[in-house]
Amino acid sequence: MPLEEKVKNLQDMLMKRPLINLNVDKWKNYVKSAPRNYSMIVMFTALSVGVNCPICKPAYDEFYILANSYRYAHMNTKAVYFAIVDYEEAPQVFQQMNLNTAPVIYHFPAKGSRKKHDQMDFQRMGIDADAMAKFVADRTEVHIRVLRPPNYAAPVVVSLLVMLVLGLLYMRRNNLEFLYNRTFWGIICLCIVFAFMSGQMWNHIRGPPFVMTNPQTRETSFIHGSTQFQLVAETYIVLVLYATVTLGVILLNESVEGKGDSGKRRVLVYVGLGLVVVFFSLLLSVFRSKYQGYPYHFLFN
Template structure:
């Protein structure tokens, strides 16, 4: 009897252990699969020429999960054009330069990796951290257990790659030195400008005095052209860095900014063209038409250029009324 009870106890114990082992197997396999996915993402990032990869919400959860022996810096942003985010657009080139240099530095390459999460692909990530703005830069430290993430403060430190590099060094204990890349376009443009200026002085220099004495029409056109360019808002665009064009409702291009204190680059060009046509029609009425000897041609010139002048002025009023519907004046349109 005692032998039977002992056998039954051993069988029950064996069955219990077997059940525990079976219940543990799925989680073990899940952890192994998650580890494989994480390792695969890590290899993709390490081999990326950009120094980072775009990921979705599921991949974000995989790459930031523990355990891992490297940190993860994630940029949560929106730069795909679906949502207007000027700060996101401004920071993206700096992020690209930083990640490319970081990934070329073997001393720090394996200690921290970079990922990018677009809002359109990772809305659940934004919801997870209750984010109402972008861009956001989080760094998740390495370790076997969860630790608090570190956030980069764009408001206090700006959008420069050097500041982000300093922030990462303080968190990770690294000595990564960020170097501002050479602006090749600026260098090429400067060299081209110098060569053009030297060539112009060499070839045109002997004839400069003649330009001042016998080229009155040229100087008139240059003076009128420069006045039109500057009165159209070219300097305002250069100082404020106004966008060239914007997308309105329904994805349609918007050529005129609302209000008298805003404008786009294309708007300046349109207004300059209108001013140019107005100036030329006025010159035609005061100079070209009176010079006609044939009365019929002179009369026709008056009619044609007067019609062009009035229609162009009406178009200018229409532009002002488009920018501000409360503008009280109009002519034909």
């Protein structure tokens, strides 16, 4: 296929959709064969539910945002095109590239052969659209400003919450002593801290599954084995572990500052120390399961 026809076809496909779906024929014509005066940024992924790739969908969503941002600002540049190869549609391409994992992003340069740095390192850079834009800029010198679609869910939820709080204050306008209660504000602050430390915001942005089931063994996992992903159940587990360790520290503090009898204070010391030791060990075990090779543990492996 002549170069002019290639570019014209790619521009037509870009007009319809930011990402070009590559089958075997398109892969040969637009990526592997010469002549070519444009770069191709290709994501190899597996979006089928049967493949059970939990990180593929969020990575694809970020890649789509990047491609759409490029189309918005660089429509007529004709320098870079974004494409995807799905395993279910073109397994032969995965075999040609010797790929047994997904997702993977490769840069296919306009001239010369592909080099080691033409593969994006997700472990080091992350899977968000801004990291992908930096990778594209490093390989092609095309700088893309990431434009995310507006999300109105958060302002609506915040507005409803504010209205609910104001309504409660109005209903209890004659009895507002609880606003001066230090314990009340301390519990609210702890809930906010636990929510952010456990990864609730990450869940809100990425939308991960609650648990993950291995299709071969049918085993259900509540803790994801990768440092780049987490499950909703894992978030709740980590939140409970942090909260229990905090409760243990509070009991230890109360045993020192309390004015009760020595027997009660001794019980608080033992209970608080037991909570801290046991649940901090469990928290360290969760950390070790995600960061393979971490050498330290306490009570549990």
